[in-house]
Amino acid sequence: MTVTRSLLLFGLAALLEIGGAWLVWQGIREHRGLLWIGLGVVSLGLYGVVATLQPDANFGRILAAYGGVFVAGSLAWGMVVDGFRPDRFDVIGALICLLGVAVIMYAPRAVA
Numbered sequence: 001m002t003v004t005r006s007l008l009l010f011g012l013a014a015l016l017e018i019g020g021a022w023l024v025w026q027g028i029r030e031h032r033g034l035l036w037i038g039l040g041v042v043s044l045g046l047y048g049v050v051a052t053l054q055p056d057a058n059f060g061r062i063l064a065a066y067g068g069v070f071v072a073g074s075l076a077w078g079m080v081v082d083g084f085r086p087d088r089f090d091v092i093g094a095l096i097c098l099l100g101v102a103v104i105m106y107a108p109r110a111v112a
Helices: 002-029 032-050 060-081 089-106
Strands: none
Touching: 002 032, 002 060, 002 089, 032 060, 032 089
16 A cells, blocks of 8 residues: 555656646746746645655655656656657666666665
C-alpha cells in the first residue's frame, strides 16, 4: 500500500508541476494571458504540497526520485498535449530515469 500511495503521489505531483509549468508557458509564450499564468502558479504551489505527502521522510530522496518522474512525465505530457513524438533516445533516457526512481525510492533498506 505504501508503494502504491507513493506512486500515486508522484503521478499527481507530476501532473501539477508539469501542468503548472505548461500553463505558465502558454500564458507567456503563447500570449494567453494572466489567468493562465495565475492558474499555473497555483498548480505549481499545489505540487509543492503534494510532494510533502510522500510516506518517506527524506526531502532529498523524494525530490531526487521525483526528478526521474518529472523527466518521463514531461515527455508523456508533450506527447499527449503538444503532439511531441519522442525518439528512441528520449524513451531510453526516460526508462533509465524511472529505473533510478525505483532504486532510490523502493530498494530495501535496513531500518536504523
